[in-house]
Amino acid sequence: MILSTLIFLPVLFAIVIALWPQKSTIRPIALGFSIAHFIFGLTLFREFDPNIADLQLVEKYMWMERFGIQYFLGIDGISFWLIQLTVFLAPLILLASWKSIDKNIRGFHICFFILQTAMLGTFLAFDAILFYVFWELSLIPMYFMIGIWGGARRIYATLKFFIFTMAGSLLMLVAIIYMMFLTQQAFGTMSSSLLDFYKLSIPFIGHEFFSMQTLLFFAFALAFAVKVPLFPLHTWLPDAHVEAPTPGSVVLAGVMLKMGTYCYLRWVLPLFPEATEYWAWIFIMLGVIGIIYGALVAMVQPDIKKLVAYSSVSHMGYIIVGIFVFNHLSLQGSLYQMLNHGISTGALFILIGMLYERTHSREIKHYGGLASALPIYTIFFFIVTFSSIAVPLTNGFVGEFLILLGTYKAIPMAAIFSVTGVVLGAAYMLWMCKRVFFGEKGPLVADAHHPLVDLNAREIVILVPFVIMIFIMGLFPNVFLKWSEASVDYLIKNKANYELTIKGAK
Template identity: 45%
Template sequence: MTMLATEAASQAASFPILTALIVLPFVGAIVVAMLPGRRPELIRQIGVLFSGGVAGLAVYLATQFDSHDGGFQFEQVNSWIPDLGIAWHVGVDGISLWLVVLTGVIFPLVLAGIDPHGDPKPYTAWMLVLQAGSMGAFLALDVFMFFVFFEIVLVPMYMLISGWGYSERKYAATKFFLYTMFGSALMLVAILALVSLGSPETGLTFDLQALAEGQELATNTARWLFLAFALAFAIKVPMVPIHTWLPDAHTQAPTGGSVILAAVMLKLGTYGFLRFGLYLFPEATVYFAPLLVTLGVIGIIYGAVVATMQHDLKRLVAYSSVAHMGFIVLGTFALTTQGISGGVLQMVNHGISTGALFILVGMLYERRKTREISELSGLQQAAPIFAGVFTVAMLSSIGLPGLNGFAGEFLILLGSWETRRWWTVVAAVGVILAALYLLWAYQRVFHGEPTDADADTPEMRLAEFGLLAPFLAAMVFLGVYPAPVLERIEPSVDRLVSHVESHSDYLRPVDAPVVLPHEHSDDSHDEGGGDH
């Protein structure tokens, strides 16, 4: 559908790169499953090879991505179940692009750098299945296809938590599975109702664009359907008060699982809101936006307050996720280009910062076999490099200017200020609270007098630093120079906001500042363009 600008891009389009992103890790999983179990090194290498190949493709995709185009690129449509109007339809736009890159890059890092402490063969295979499923969910432009991938990622994550997790893993894994499945169960009914009521005259279709552009649902119907979708996504995000599966799942999951859960799987919820909530039900989105923004802000404050109270370092990071995801929800339902762009950026940022924090907590547990804050103190003396890396990751999570968290949070607050002033004020308090709980935890763990056990804590090894180095580099890069990322996000977000405007009585504030100063103003956002 999209005319690609350059010769190279059109060549790339002929190779089904997006399908390859989904299929390659799945093939890898099958290959790993067939390897002999006695060679853990080979298994790990093959796993890294396949997921690394996906990372390479994803990065290549980002370089070939046309930043002037807000529509779907690299689209590919194949027949799948024509009798039911279902197609294999994949495409990428600015909203999904960086989540695809994040999904591509983070898996090989996790597979290469984190020891699962258990049978590596099924672990690696499940990880690759998880990568394939997450990719599929981010790339799907067919509602059925999205649902399938949204649901299938539960299985590998369930297996990872229940098989390689900590002592309460079975309880946590089951809770995780059932919570998420409950949400998606109702979403399935909503999807089918949407398709049944909203399909064009020509026949049933699950195609996202056809459903979004062509549907004429009754206002009330659309609101009900939106609520069903929203429930599924709110559980996944997770939003207060349906977040209770998250601390358990995060705490009990193995380190690799926690990283993926935070970096990739929670994003399915916020991404789902953007791709399916706003796009399919613009009127209902505007109608329910105050409710969702309120829940998001409650999440920010609640997550921060509860995080402050935690004794377990990993649980603290888990609750900080609740707060961070609240910011993304706030940005999304601010319904301004800045807010949503900031939200998309923050999805990536949260993956990087929280992923790094989970890795660090995992390393700490390997050293000390405890995550209790009260049992640790003065680690800075024994392991200064470790403490230094922790500081950077923590500051990135807090949102210190110059690191990635700031760019995202700032844009979100900027965007929501235009439409939701008081909520923004409350949310800004959350930024301060984040500094409070993280710095306080840091102070208790790394400062003070080390006990004998603390003094013997080993320093970070080179391999461990190698795992974290890409995270640190990304934190600094996105903090200092987020423009290349934002300029790819923004056209798509702008298009989405225009879609919401044209399908509801919502009008975005006209005096909203632009995200980036644009030289190339061939895109259709004139509201912000007048400012410079």
């Protein structure tokens, strides 16, 4: 029952908050809930066995007999850290929202907790329909979050976000239903369980686009490519990030983008091994283009938040390259990079939000010389920047290094082009830092009537966990990698016909 509790606790929180009588105490109550949720999530460390690749803590009940749809949850090494990331970010996000969200606080917290449920459900569902329900459900709270608490062009941004993502995922629904009929043909009874899907062998004809496995592969891959987002489907992301309120941006960058990359590992690679191998070059190429394109576009952004948004496109490109290169190093690196990106980009968005709360501007040219005005802020910002540009000793280095190493072993050209992304990444981030923190004081910083106040205790409390994680993950990567090791190993070794067994089942 651990996984169900983990998924549905936030719904309970949302209901309590909806009925909570006093408006003034909603914030601390919600924060308390999210901390409790995080602590509950820590019990997974005790219950989860990292030494086996089996599916663990399984919950399986028949939901709709007619179609073989099950309520089927499970966890393995691939999803383990993403769950931890989701519950780890929640209290920090809520604490960061104390100033930036100033209207309809009750509604915001309800949206946030329902979003948590949807995201955790997506990571833990092992039934195609259950997964699809959670996957689409995650759109609705995000849609409200951007649309109600967002910036000036929020409605355009939120509609674009919603329609892009939904357009991508509906073809996946057709593919899922089709695969349910394939299970019916193969095993006699219809089933939408992922484990049954894994058992299918779907005929593959190379160099022919209109063949079954290729079409199914693209129906799934498209849905996830929009979410990641893969170049050229990324255009919703900068709009959504810029208009979203700080908590929305953090959830979006921190967890929601990972839903896309995680699903490549969970759904696309094991289900369509031949098609993945055959078409991997497209994804590697688009990933590399995304790395370079994202970095170049980030360089010329006048808006700090938009810069970070484009840097996300670049960083997610690494993860895609790592996944489709498909060897042990690159996969471990991709999983690690998912966590890194969640932490470093999440922290960057929170930092930008803190600056915005003080000056109500994100234009780089309005700043300059911020280092002397806000020294503590500057220190935090630089640590996070280092993590983002993969300086050794920080977490970013480990992830990118593993991906590049793995990629170089398989496709040296791809690695060589990807490395330019590292250089460009350092260039745009450091150039932005130079313009914002050093040099002559800009109009906003020099404004004597509105002196800037450095970080207060609450803000430091938000940032410290991020910094701790950045260094722990940078210094002791093996502590983290060992939890996903067995599952990744198993995935690589059995890539031609991947099957997952349930722990304890014969």
